[in-house]
Amino acid sequence: GENVEQHPSTLSVQEGDSAVIKCTYSDSASNYFPWYKQELGKRPQLIIDIRSNVGEKKDQRIAVTLNKTAKHFSLHITETQPEDSAVYFCAASRAGNTPLVFGKGTRLSVIA
């Protein structure tokens, strides 16, 4: 089955700096890669996703890149703000309504 590795497990950055979180996956059939943000005590919420036919996607301060050959994808957050502090999860799944396989999460702390 699919296995998703996520690094780092914790990340501290100064406000205004960039943050990068990296994930690798094992199943070459996976073609959907979402990123979820989870604030303390809240539900995971989708912040951006990418499909395997796209190499990069950007939404304001957030971008995701995908290298299908190397089976890795990354989340980039620029101009970080204190409200970006949360746990971020990468995930992977195959086509259709298949369950997400999550990475173990990255706790991001943005220091004002």
Next chain:
Amino acid sequence: DTAVSQTPKYLVTQMGNDKSIKCEQNLGHDTMYWYKQDSKKFLKIMFSYNNKELIINETVPNRFSPKSPDKAHLNLHINSLELGDSAVYFCASSQDRRGLSYEQYFGPGTRLTVT
């Protein structure tokens, strides 16, 4: 309106009891899921279910059983609760469109504590 709702939000119970968690989605989605988030925040799929197929994660004990009275509901029933079942349980739903995966919407979670 809440897209995916769960009840109860908190559930404290003793070992050996049987309990249920309810989930409802009003998005018209055709697939629903149960995920377990343990104390280390690891999120793992337990079940996925649509009107055609139930997929069970092989690591889930058979004390756990999903029950779907209709397309909008997927309840989770747990028999003979154990201390290790303490976790946050999230329900989610998604819609398959032409074989492509789309966003899974999560419910607010149910924090289960077994004493």
